[in-house]
Amino acid sequence: MTFLRRVPRRLIQLTCFVGAVVLIWPLLPWAIAPRSFVQASPFVAFASSIATRSISVGAVLALLIAVVSSFKKRWFCLYLCPTGFLLENTSRAGLRKARWWSKCPPVGRYIAVLTLAGAVAGYPVLLWMDPLCIFSSPFAMNKTTSLISVILVCLGLGVLLGATFIFGMLWCVRICPLSGLQDLLFSMRKALWTRLTASTSPQKFGVARRAFFAGAGGALLAVWARRVGAARYSKSDTLLRPPGAVPEDRFTGLCIRCNNCVHACPSKIIHPDTGREAGLAGFGAPVIKFDRDYKYCLETCNACTQVCPTGALAPLDLQSKNKYVIGEALVDNNVCLVPLGKKECDACERACPYDAVKITWDEEQYIAYPVVNDKCIGCGACEVVCPTIPVKAIRVWTQKPA
Amino acid sequence: MRRSIATGGLFAAGSLMPVSSTPANQPAQQSTTQAETRVPATIVDGRVVQPRRELPVLQKTSVLIVGGGPAGTAAAFSAKRLGVDVTLVERYGYLGGLATGGLVLGIFPLYDRNNRQVIFGVGEELMKKLDVLKYGIIDRNKAPIYPTIDAEAFKFVLADMVLESGITAYLDCWGVDAIVDAKGAVRGAVFESKSGRQAILADIVIDCSGDGDIYAAAGAAFEKVKTNIGLISRIGNIDEVDMAVGRGSEDAEHPVTGKPGSGRPSKGRVNDMNGHAGNSTPAPHVNWLNMKGPVGDALDVADLTAMELKHRRGTWSNVEKLRQKPGNEQVYLAETAPELGVRLSRLLDGCKKLTVQDIRSGAKFNDVIGYSGAYANAPEFQIPYGSLVPAKVENVLAAGRCISADFEVADITRLIPVCWVTGQAAGLAAALCIQDKCKPRNVNVTKLQNLLHQQGAYLG
Numbered sequence: 021m022t023f024l025r026r027v028p029r030r031l032i033q034l035t036c037f038v039g040a041v042v043l044i045w046p047l048l049p050w051a052i053a054p055r056s057f058v059q060a061s062p063f064v065a066f067a068s069s070i071a072t073r074s075i076s077v078g079a080v081l082a083l084l085i086a087v088v089s090s091f092k093k094r095w096f097c098l099y100l101c102p103t104g105f106l107l108e109n110t111s112r113a114g115l116r117k118a119r120w121w122s123k124c125p126p127v128g129r130y131i132a133v134l135t136l137a138g139a140v141a142g143y144p145v146l147l148w149m150d151p152l153c154i155f156s157s158p159f160a161m162n163k164t165t166s167l168i169s170v171i172l173v174c175l176g177l178g179v180l181l182g183a184t185f186i187f188g189m190l191w192c193v194r195i196c197p198l199s200g201l202q203d204l205l206f207s208m209r210k211a212l213w214t215r216l217t218a219s220t221s222p223q224k225f226g227v228a229r230r231a232f233f234a235g236a237g238g239a240l241l242a243v244w245a246r247r248v249g250a251a252r253y254s255k256s257d258t259l260l261r262p263p264g265a266v267p268e269d270r271f272t273g274l275c276i277r278c279n280n281c282v283h284a285c286p287s288k289i290i291h292p293d294t295g296r297e298a299g300l301a302g303f304g305a306p307v308i309k310f311d312r313d314y315k316y317c318l319e320t321c322n323a324c325t326q327v328c329p330t331g332a333l334a335p336l337d338l339q340s341k342n343k344y345v346i347g348e349a350l351v352d353n354n355v356c357l358v359p360l361g362k363k364e365c366d367a368c369e370r371a372c373p374y375d376a377v378k379i380t381w382d383e384e385q386y387i388a389y390p391v392v393n394d395k396c397i398g399c400g401a402c403e404v405v406c407p408t409i410p411v412k413a414i415r416v417w418t419q420k421p422a
Numbered sequence: 423m424r425r426s427i428a429t430g431g432l433f434a435a436g437s438l439m440p441v442s443s444t445p446a447n448q449p450a451q452q453s454t455t456q457a458e459t460r461v462p463a464t465i466v467d468g469r470v471v472q473p474r475r476e477l478p479v480l481q482k483t484s485v486l487i488v489g490g491g492p493a494g495t496a497a498a499f500s501a502k503r504l505g506v507d508v509t510l511v512e513r514y515g516y517l518g519g520l521a522t523g524g525l526v527l528g529i530f531p532l533y534d535r536n537n538r539q540v541i542f543g544v545g546e547e548l549m550k551k552l553d554v555l556k557y558g559i560i561d562r563n564k565a566p567i568y569p570t571i572d573a574e575a576f577k578f579v580l581a582d583m584v585l586e587s588g589i590t591a592y593l594d595c596w597g598v599d600a601i602v603d604a605k606g607a608v609r610g611a612v613f614e615s616k617s618g619r620q621a622i623l624a625d626i627v628i629d630c631s632g633d634g635d636i637y638a639a640a641g642a643a644f645e646k647v648k649t650n651i652g653l654i655s656r657i658g659n660i661d662e663v664d665m666a667v668g669r670g671s672e673d674a675e676h677p678v679t680g681k682p683g684s685g686r687p688s689k690g691r692v693n694d695m696n697g698h699a700g701n702s703t704p705a706p707h708v709n710w711l712n713m714k715g716p717v718g719d720a721l722d723v724a725d726l727t728a729m730e731l732k733h734r735r736g737t738w739s740n741v742e743k744l745r746q747k748p749g750n751e752q753v754y755l756a757e758t759a760p761e762l763g764v765r766l767s768r769l770l771d772g773c774k775k776l777t778v779q780d781i782r783s784g785a786k787f788n789d790v791i792g793y794s795g796a797y798a799n800a801p802e803f804q805i806p807y808g809s810l811v812p813a814k815v816e817n818v819l820a821a822g823r824c825i826s827a828d829f830e831v832a833d834i835t836r837l838i839p840v841c842w843v844t845g846q847a848a849g850l851a852a853a854l855c856i857q858d859k860c861k862p863r864n865v866n867v868t869k870l871q872n873l874l875h876q877q878g879a880y881l882g
Contacts, residue, residue: 352687361711367798381716386736388714405799
């Protein structure tokens with residue numbers, strides 16, 4: 021660690037900041053770089069590993085950072101964190117210079133405990149507060165197609181920058197769950213150290229009690245959120261998640277709104293949700309909407325599943341992705357041109373990459389109409405080519421159990 | 423291929439030449455005296471045998487066009503304008519083929535993805551002639567809505583043009599065979615009509631039969647495809663059911679919610695036609711009703727007969743069902759199309775087979791002769807001259823739905839305006855062959871493209 025002291029801290033921060041931008045942009049020919057960047061956060065890596073009951077290769081770096089941080093207090097924040105670098109400089113230019121926040125309680129560590137406890141219940145409640153995830157999100161801007169999406173992807177970082185400008189370093193020092201987690205690790209390591217070396221162990225029941233309540237609260241919140249999410253999904257008709265998405269009850273918790281999937285989608289069909297589809301719990305989480313001309317979930321692409329840092333979208337290979345059911349295409353025969361005897365049309369049949377739509381002749385009714393079979397995964401290729409105006413005759417709907 | 427169809431049958435397969443020594447431009451009356459010399463088929467050893475016989479030559483011409491549909495008429499008009507001798511033969515008693523007799527009244531696809539019209543030339547001229555007629559055509563220049571023509575108006579326009587242009591036309595005259603010389607080059611075609619079996623000798627034959635009957639008989643390689651065969655009909659008093667549908671618009675109100683398509687459709691719901699059936703036509707209160715139909719073999723008379731009968735019965739009962747909906751009591755079946763809606767049968771193996779990859783990649787051809795409009799997820803695409811020329815057989819060109827293309831591409835090139843495009847190009851190419859004394863495959867493409875430009879065609 022001594023060699024680091026010789027290099028000015030700001031220079032390391034700047035290097036890390038530039039490195040982060042290079043990784044997320046992504047300027048490297050490394051498809052999973054945006055995922056690896058967010059996974060470097062121990063908060064994200066630990067909570068998502070617990071929630072998904074699996075350990076990703078990317079989590080090893082996070083473990084390393086966690087170990088170093090437990091010896092060197094807030095080492096990550098001071099040297100590596102690009103969000104910290106941004107906020108530090110914002111606060112220098114900001115309105116409040118006084119260190120008034122030192123009087124505030126250390127909320128961050130309770131958020132960390134609450135989230136980790138939620139993760140045990142499968143729903144890491146406040147994981148979206150991770151600073152690396154908030155930093156990563158605005159990069160999705162070059163794949164957004166509406167002003168509302170631009171606002172949504174920039175919301176996190178925008179709020180932090182604004183708040184820091186006005187109130188100073190409150191977020192970094194007191195609220196950030198990643199710094200809170202580092203504090204926890206540091207004091208735990210120290211406590212362990214003291215217990216091993218000293219004969220008397222200093223007890224701090226107050227901290228432990230608060231941590232216990234935060235944990236219990238997190239677990240309860242997680243159970244409640246999962247039930248609400250599942251109920252909401254069963255009622256929804258139009259909610260479509262990107263391929264690889266875990267079941268809806270856990271999705272809104274596991275998804276940290278890093279918008280890496282929005283950023284990765286070449287078709288630009290993944291949008292951050294305004295809450296219209298999945299309610300408050302789903303605010304900012306990715307949904308699929310086939311609202312751009314001829315763009316659908318390509319059978320040649322699994323980019324979104326590769327960049328998710330938490331496993332909210334499982335890392336599927338192309339073959340499995342092409343079997344993942346996003347939704348089901350249904351035909352409204354009172355709109356479709358074929359059964360109504362309007363113009364020659366077999367657009368959906370032609371467009372389907374999976375041979376799932378067939379215009380079928382019904383000898384009994386003496387009429388033809390499109391029939392969707394089990395091969396349909398809801399990629400939307402049919403919906404985007406359907407020529408009916410103003411509403412498509414064939415549309416992808418939320419899949420319902422048969 | 424030729425042997426099974428050739429006139430000589432078992433005795434004279436492949437030995438049709440010389441056909442006749444009778445002089446050209448023989449008056450039609452003289453054919454009746456020749457008909458008396460016909461020798462009927464006989465039974466030899468329990469097999470029906472057509473004896474070898476000489477055929478009367480009805481006419482000698484420069485360009486013979488078999489089939490008077492959209493492609494055939496476009497070919498005839500464009501070739502005639504170059505001053506060559508043109509003969510047009512049609513199996514039905516009217517011109518226009520599926521555009522009139524098939525009631526394929528929608529002129530689609532005319533536009534590219536940006537709703538710009540890409541098909542002009544003879545087609546545009548015909549539509550302009552329809553423009554000036556009352557109840558002739560609707561929705562002109564209203565992209566993305568495509569125009570709809572009236573069958574009778576179009577029959578009138580075509581009849582008028584043929585009568586004025588000096589084209590020799592024979593209607594009610596079915597092209598049944600090719601006349602092939604010793605080198606395998608096409609020299610004309612054989613026809614069956616009330617005047618019996620007759621030959622027309624020609625320098626170039628354009629096969630606009632739709633089924634590629636002539637090039638197949640001449641021995642050109644082709645791909646046989648089977649697809650849906652329907653029967654279009656027209657229903658009356660439909661405007662009184664729902665005025666909101668409008669001409670050619672495709673919006674429809676959802677029967678339950680009243681909002682367009684806002685409800686989640688249930689799987690496999692039965693269609694109730696809901697009073698929006700069909701597309702409006704220039705004739706007031708009349709819609710034309712498309713039918714997909716089952717898959718059938720358009721080259722099998724049993725399949726065709728079954729379709730003709732079942733489609734007419736099915737159409738009648740569907741209109742009865744439609745009439746049972748409240749408010750639809752006045753709907754009636756105006757007519758079923760005289761011709762079956764055969765979509766595709768034979769596809770030529772040409773010098774260039776137009777493939778799906780070509781149209782997806784937006785392939786550009788040096789020998790481009792026109793464009794097809796955008797259809798479904800396929801963008802507008804170029805059609806090369808090579809797709810009209812058979813790979814091996816000489817003196818014959820294909821135009822219309824039977825040109826050289828993949829099934830998926832042919833499913834677009836078979837549509838009316840694209841038939842106009844290929845017909846016009848084939849007509850001009852044939853006329854150029856006469857003028858330059860060359861084979862169709864050696865036509866000067868630059869000259870052909872200049873002529874197409876002069877006649878108002880769009881080549882990009």
